[in-house]
Amino acid sequence: MAVSSEVKEDYFLSTIGAVFENENENSESDINDDLSTVETVFEIQDCVEFPKKKIVLKHTLSSSVDMVGLQVWRGAFLLADFILHHQHIFKDKLVVELAGGTGFTAIVAGLVAKQVISTDVDRGNILSLLSSNLEKNLPGGNVECRELDFFWDAFPDSISSELRDSDVILAADVVYDKNITRHFFKTVQNILNFGGKTIFIAIERRLWTDNHGNLVAPNFDIFKEHLEELSNLQINESELLVEELKTDFPKYFEYNRVPELTLWKIVLAKL
Template identity: 50%
Template sequence: MGISSEVKDDIFIRTIVPNIFTSDYEDSNSDSEEDYLESEFEYKSNPTLENYSDNNKIVIQHLTSTSRELVGLQVWRGAFLLGDFILHHVQQFKDKNVVELASGVGLTSIVASKVAKQVVATDVNRGNILPLLESNIKKNSACDENKTCDKVKVCELDFFWDNYSNELFKNLQDSDIILAADVVYIESVTRNFVKTLRQIFQISSKSKVCYIAIEKRCEAKKGGEIIAPMFEFFESCVQELHNAEINDKKVLVEQLSIDFPKYFVYTRVAELTLWKISYG
């Protein structure tokens, strides 16, 4: 324990019941199962959604504090920002193949599944991250009697990998849209996240667009100067992709406005940023 998402302080998180993991999910290095919460996150639907409703809810099991290695077990504001973006730009995501990198508890992937043709939610196989991601996907998806969800599947993907399984390779090749939320917290992860984006572009001749939600987390130096070293490092890494040519396609990087409507109830702080990386 030690790192807490800022969402923890937002009063909208409503605990329903503690999550009790089955023995299949237990891991000697994970946090105590009694610490897990199950929360409802309500959102307004865009009327262009096929299954439009004024009272939509996503149910997520999560932690409110973890070690640095297990931050994917928490809910982060960037996931809500991407959720808002998807719900406001339904036509951009309709019938598309979407891959989310570092999906965490799966909130953004679940939102995308309401619009996209198929969603592949990926993360590292560490602690309870993948089992919890699979559990949340099933909880919010239309699954058959064998608990197989047709629109969303979960795959392991580590930013530090240089090679991918055949299944993951094909999913990355076929993707139209890549999503990622709050993947910046240490330099090595940020550097390898950008390396992963470059690898995804390199293995596919298909044009793609990537949307990244990042919160600019500031700190004060001893002299009182306010700095955001991890955010600045992220900016420098993604700018290295700008105007790069991969497979005869140009990569373009731009920061987008976040003045679109809120569909989820959360604190959209000024430090939240949204980035678009286009390939082709």
């Protein structure tokens, strides 16, 4: 099954497919789709620090469910706007992004932060596209890509010290499949065990019409359940503060900031 990012509609005025409807239809053959990449220039607008800065991004306009990291999603824009409007949070910080996809958010973070590691699953050409987008926009710079799979039970040496030392963790649009969501939250908890992090998660509350004609948001509901469980945990004698942030900060990119886009902050606070 092919899925198309909502951004395809925002930018390219094409018809959007049924995104993430059939999460169980993935198969090995999906990984080898050969949809061609396009290059899009996204300009930062009305930002004093980065006037008319252009981000040149290679991405696909649709993909199989397994390869959605080749597309750019609205959550990536929301987080990018958040970073540009709250630069003090990211300045001089080590940032790790989970499920970075095309690298759009990491590139914006890299304009502000000291160092950014954008991670994703090692599947098909996801990491090579991510790496080439980072290198093209911030050549030889402070942003690099690494493998990080939510299904790992422990972090390998290749990423563990970066996670331990990181100040800020970013994740955009990682909730679209029950199983991945469960493992995403396990990963978040493992990262929080290192202590001293602030996590920002952008998630779109995608609505569906169920068989009875009701509007439902099953993946978002599952996300909220996991968030609730997380907020009840104590980690290293600290409690977790989970907060939904307002999304009324300025837009620095052209995209449709739909009301379903939500933003969450998780911090560890000493008891």
